[in-house]
């Protein structure tokens with residue numbers, strides 16, 4: 706029986722999609738959201754075909770009115786939320802010399818402010834659950850190390866660690882736990898993008914530097930997100946878990 710509801714941003718592809726499937730497997734009703742409507746609808750439809758429960762909503766984390774409207778609709782539909790997964794993000798290659806104010810603002814708006822927007826709009830719903838959980842996707846780039854030519858991304862993902870800690874303290878008396886994950890190299894559209902990230906060949910070339918000897922899968926991250934949102938992590942809040950196959954401890 707479905708008793709818990711999870712809202713996941715950027716859930717049409719990649720880590721977000723794997724997380725949607727994981728939460729469906731864990732008997733949550735999954736609110737799949739993204740700006741990629743057809744891919745997002747397909748994720749929700751796949752969950753329903755497998756016997757799970759899911760809806761899709763267009764939700765642009767950079768649009769406050771859109772975020773507030775979706776949360777209002779969820780308020781009327783469900784009245785509460787058990788988990789909010791702040792996953793949506795972009796990673797654009799932007800060398801300092803040519804970095805524009807607009808490029809900086811766009812990455813900050815989506816990768817950092819977007820997580821605040823969604824949590825702000827959802828926190829009343831999480832409070833009503835009584836055991837609400839928020840999980841934010843940071844990155845080893847920003848949380849643990851820097852990423853050259855990705856200054857806004859690294860700054861935003863470093864900012865996510867501060868966001869998680871401040872939210873954890875502010876929302877603790879509502880029994881809302883807030884944690885984060887800093888993934889390492891995960892095989893998704895983001896890392897496979899040759900223009901903005903390392904690309905397929907770059908990923909393969911980095912495998913020898915990963916102690917566990919492989920690039921991570923979206924499911925490797927989805928499993929830890931599910932743990933952090935679950936009662937098994939009931940005494941954890943304000944923490945950032947690095948999930949990188951040992952990459953950063955070997956540097």
Ligand SMILES: NC(=O)c1ccc[n+]([C@@H]2O[C@H](COP(=O)([O-])OP(=O)(O)OC[C@H]3O[C@@H](n4cnc5c(N)ncnc54)[C@H](O)[C@@H]3O)[C@@H](O)[C@H]2O)c1
Pocket residue numbers: 714715716717718719720721738739740741764765766767792793794795796815842843844845887888889890891892893894895896
């Ligand atoms: N793949 C990696 O190696 C890696 C490493 C560290 C951190 N991360 C982080 O994990 C998260 C998921 O990454 P991924 O690799 O699955 O990326 P991805 O590019 O495969 O998926 C990102 C999703 O976010 C959505 N999105 C982008 N802008 C949006 C917006 N304004 N509103 C709503 N949705 C939006 C996209 O449409 C897409 O569905 C991101 O925050 C990313 O920065 C990924």
